Amino acid sequence: MTPNKIRSIARTAQSIEISTAWTSQITSSTLCHESLQLLVALVRDRRPTRILELGGGVSTAGLAGELDALPATTLLSCDHSSHYLGLSREQVGSHPRVRFLHAPLELYRFAGKRFVTYGGGFDEAIAAGGPYDMVLVDGPPGYEFGREAALYRVAPYLSDVAIILLDDSAREPEQQAMHQWKRVWADRFWAVHFPQYKKGFSVIVLRDASRIGRPRFGVVNRLRSYRATRLSMASPNLKGDPA
Numbered sequence: 001m002t003p004n005k006i007r008s009i010a011r012t013a014q015s016i017e018i019s020t021a022w023t024s025q026i027t028s029s030t031l032c033h034e035s036l037q038l039l040v041a042l043v044r045d046r047r048p049t050r051i052l053e054l055g056g057g058v059s060t061a062g063l064a065g066e067l068d069a070l071p072a073t074t075l076l077s078c079d080h081s082s083h084y085l086g087l088s089r090e091q092v093g094s095h096p097r098v099r100f101l102h103a104p105l106e107l108y109r110f111a112g113k114r115f116v117t118y119g120g121g122f123d124e125a126i127a128a129g130g131p132y133d134m135v136l137v138d139g140p141p142g143y144e145f146g147r148e149a150a151l152y153r154v155a156p157y158l159s160d161v162a163i164i165l166l167d168d169s170a171r172e173p174e175q176q177a178m179h180q181w182k183r184v185w186a187d188r189f190w191a192v193h194f195p196q197y198k199k200g201f202s203v204i205v206l207r208d209a210s211r212i213g214r215p216r217f218g219v220v221n222r223l224r225s226y227r228a229t230r231l232s233m234a235s236p237n238l239k240g241d242p243a
């Protein structure tokens with residue numbers, strides 16, 4: 001995979017027809033039309049064997065819809081909200097190669113920082129389901145809980161050809177997350193950004209993803225992580241169910 005290849009796939013993606021069953025469900029919380037097209041185009045081109053999705057919705061239906069053409073492919077869809085996980089499950093229906101994981105949010109510590117991210121049996125489930133060739137990071141909700149930790153958790157279970165898709169990547173919290181990821185993986189991190197896709201969408205590639213050792217985050221960054229997570233843990237949206 002090269003940046004040019006990703007840009008070329010993005011050009012072909014523009015002609016992909018997305019079912020109105022999904023486009024009718026696009027909201028400010030879901031992937032936008034262009035991101036959905038790019039997601040589908042990347043699946044068709046890369047033919048991933050194992051897909052991991054963090055944060056389900058329209059994207060889950062979009063990914064599940066591609067599985068008929070990929071008989072060896074499985075999808076593991078994780079959500080912190082039992083409500084939205086239930087909606088995704090209802091929408092996809094029973095599919096032998098789609099699994100759903102409810103992973104309620106918990107505090108998680110990594111290299112001196114604190115995050116609010118997926119808990120429950122998340123580590124065991126993703127370890128059992130990997131290695132992944134494609135990971136969509138679209139949860140937990142970025143402003144309240146942050147998505148930075150997702151990549152630290154998932155990195156050990158990425159295949160050599162894995163691509164990571166980050167939605168909302170033009171927003172401040174996701175920009176911050178990418179800034180930290182670039183520090184951790186340094187020249188082994190590269191990305192192609194599509195800032196024009198609603199709140200942004202990025203395709204990220206990591207070389208030797210599991211080789212991260214113990215990153216050294218700055219003192220201010222570590223202190224901020226504690227302050228931010230104190231606020232997130234107090235959020236009435238911790239469970240992710242609609243009010």
Ligand SMILES: C[S@@+](CC[C@H](N)C(=O)[O-])C[C@H]1O[C@@H](n2cnc3c(N)ncnc32)[C@H](O)[C@@H]1O
Pocket residue numbers: 027029030031054055056057058059060079080081084085138139140141240
């Ligand atoms: C950014 S959304 C994920 C959107 C999903 N990837 C999609 O394309 O529809 C992050 C979280 O919001 C919740 N969610 C899903 N669909 C939603 C919707 N239509 N409105 C509000 N929240 C939603 C879920 O808990 C999900 O994990």
